[in-house]
Amino acid sequence: MASVAKEWREIPGRYNLEGTKCDCCGKVYFPERNFCPKCRRDSIGKMKIVKLCREGEVFSYSIVHDAPAANNSQKPYAVAFVKTKDDVLIAGQLVDVDLEKIEIGMPVRAVLRKLDADGAAGVIHYGFKFVPNV
Numbered sequence: 001m002a003s004v005a006k007e008w009r010e011i012p013g014r015y016n017l018e019g020t021k022c023d024c025c026g027k028v029y030f031p032e033r034n035f036c037p038k039c040r041r042d043s044i045g046k047m048k049i050v051k052l053c054r055e056g057e058v059f060s061y062s063i064v065h066d067a068p069a070a071n072n073s074q075k076p077y078a079v080a081f082v083k084t085k086d087d088v089l090i091a092g093q094l095v096d097v098d099l100e101k102i103e104i105g106m107p108v109r110a111v112l113r114k115l116d117a118d119g120a121a122g123v124i125h126y127g128f129k130f131v132p133n134v
């Protein structure tokens with residue numbers, strides 16, 4: 001699941017939690033796409049940027065024990081696929097939660113948090129993480 005964290009940092013849309021919606025069939029994609037794989041040519045020029053719902057539930061998750069060196073202070077940690085109320089799957093770290101209490105279907109919401117500092121550049125990234133929605 002290390003690739004999830006990498007992907008997280010590299011996609012600017014994650015700062016605003018925006019996806020694209022196909023104006024033909026209404027499906028929302030995240031990360032953003034230029035066209036809808038279902039509608040293909042019909043969807044070109046009809047993809048609209050939409051803000052994603054920040055509330056959702058845990059669709060699947062895994063506990064990461066073997067974290068990169070930069071994450072030493074916080075391992076193990078949980079990475080989850082969250083299904084938002086727009087029916088979009090977003091991968092992200094689950095924080096502020098007892099790892100043993102995480103379960104499929106648990107309500108969560110996205111919050112803007114400091115992500116890991118980049119070891120090489122010393123750059124601190126901000127992005128969305130998920131916390132229990134109680």
Ligand SMILES: [Zn+2]
Binds near residue numbers: 022023025036039
């Ligand atoms: Zn479509």
